[in-house]
Amino acid sequence: MTGMDELSWEALAASDTLPEFVDEPLTVTDFVRYQGASGDLNPIHHDERFARSAGFPGVFAVGMLAAGILGSYLADLFGPRAIRRFKVQFREQAWPGDVLTYRGVVTEREERDGERLARLELLVLRQTGGVHAKGWATVALP
Amino acid sequence: MSSPSGRTGQPYEFPVERGKVREFARATKARRDSYFTDPHAVVPPTFLMSSAFWAGPGASALGDQERDMSRILHGEQEFVYPAGPPRAGTPLIATQRVEDVYSKQGRRGGTMEFTVLVTEYRDEHGTLVAEARSTVIETSQAPEREAAS
Numbered sequence: 001m002t003g004m005d006e007l008s009w010e011a012l013a014a015s016d017t018l019p020e021f022v023d024e025p026l027t028v029t030d031f032v033r034y035q036g037a038s039g040d041l042n043p044i045h046h047d048e049r050f051a052r053s054a055g056f057p058g059v060f061a062v063g064m065l066a067a068g069i070l071g072s073y074l075a076d077l078f079g080p081r082a083i084r085r086f087k088v089q090f091r092e093q094a095w096p097g098d099v100l101t102y103r104g105v106v107t108e109r110e111e112r113d114g115e116r117l118a119r120l121e122l123l124v125l126r127q128t129g130g131v132h133a134k135g136w137a138t139v140a141l142p
Numbered sequence: 143m144s145s146p147s148g149r150t151g152q153p154y155e156f157p158v159e160r161g162k163v164r165e166f167a168r169a170t171k172a173r174r175d176s177y178f179t180d181p182h183a184v185v186p187p188t189f190l191m192s193s194a195f196w197a198g199p200g201a202s203a204l205g206d207q208e209r210d211m212s213r214i215l216h217g218e219q220e221f222v223y224p225a226g227p228p229r230a231g232t233p234l235i236a237t238q239r240v241e242d243v244y245s246k247q248g249r250r251g252g253t254m255e256f257t258v259l260v261t262e263y264r265d266e267h268g269t270l271v272a273e274a275r276s277t278v279i280e281t282s283q284a285p286e287r288e289a290a291s
Binding site: 023030033034036037038039040041042043044050053054055063064065067068069071072074075076080081082083084085086087088089090140 | 162165166167168169170171172173174176177183184185186187188191192194195196211212213214215216217218219220221222223224226227
């Protein structure tokens with residue numbers, strides 16, 4: 001995404017809704033790649049036998065994967081330096097094959113200490129409509 | 143996890159390494175070129191998650207004992223960046239502390255113990271670069287499917 005346009009204060013004034021990102025279906029490889037990168041190697045996200053012995057039907061997504069993709073989505077939209085606060089709350093689990101949609105809305109705008117800030121509410125939804133994660137962010141706008 | 147509130151781990155170095163930034167950006171499906179081409183790229187918003195798992199002995203505010211991974215859930219995660227996330231190449235010192243511990247009754251009867259862990263990241267001048275706050279839930283029985291991930 002070279003020369004990618006970052007959303008400006010003016011652009012955001014025109015619409016409160018962020019462009020949606022629909023990801024490819026989740027794979028166990030996605031979980032493993034994230035777990036390797038972060039170092040969180042909890043086997044419940046890649047070891048079927050371990051997941052079943054813990055009472056689950058199988059392995060499920062590591063929550064920080066979707067949180068990380070949601071963060072990257074924000075950095076893609078606003079620029080990586082714009083993030084001032086980012087919070088994620090984990091809800092329903094996501095499973096291999098799930099198609100997750102990332103979306104957000106602007107809930108508030110304010111100027112503070114010479115910075116123009118927007119507050120966002122974010123959602124990661126499963127194809128069932130179930131909420132995988134909720135998020136909140138504050139971003140600084142050019 | 144019966145750690146009292148206020149307990150602090152030993153400070154540890156967390157060098158923000160470029161290769162690790164690339165790996166993390168790829169794993170979180172980042173599409174921005176800068177992560178892959180800029181030696182001083184601003185890190186992805188959740189990149190600091192990768193610090194704790196590679197910290198040495200003594201760094202965890204919860205101590206070094208093994209925990210039952212089948213009973214641990216991640217409830218919430220928050221990052222605060224006073225001036226935006228740091229850049230690759232920044233040497234950071236991280237210190238973790240237990241901010242709060244409390245219990246709740248689970249919907250199916252068991253108890254759920256919540257631990258709030260805060261990690262502060264400071265640069266070489268001691269300036270606060272980032273704060274990460276994790277809420278970790280330990281269940282007394284197998285986690286409920288709908289509880290968290």
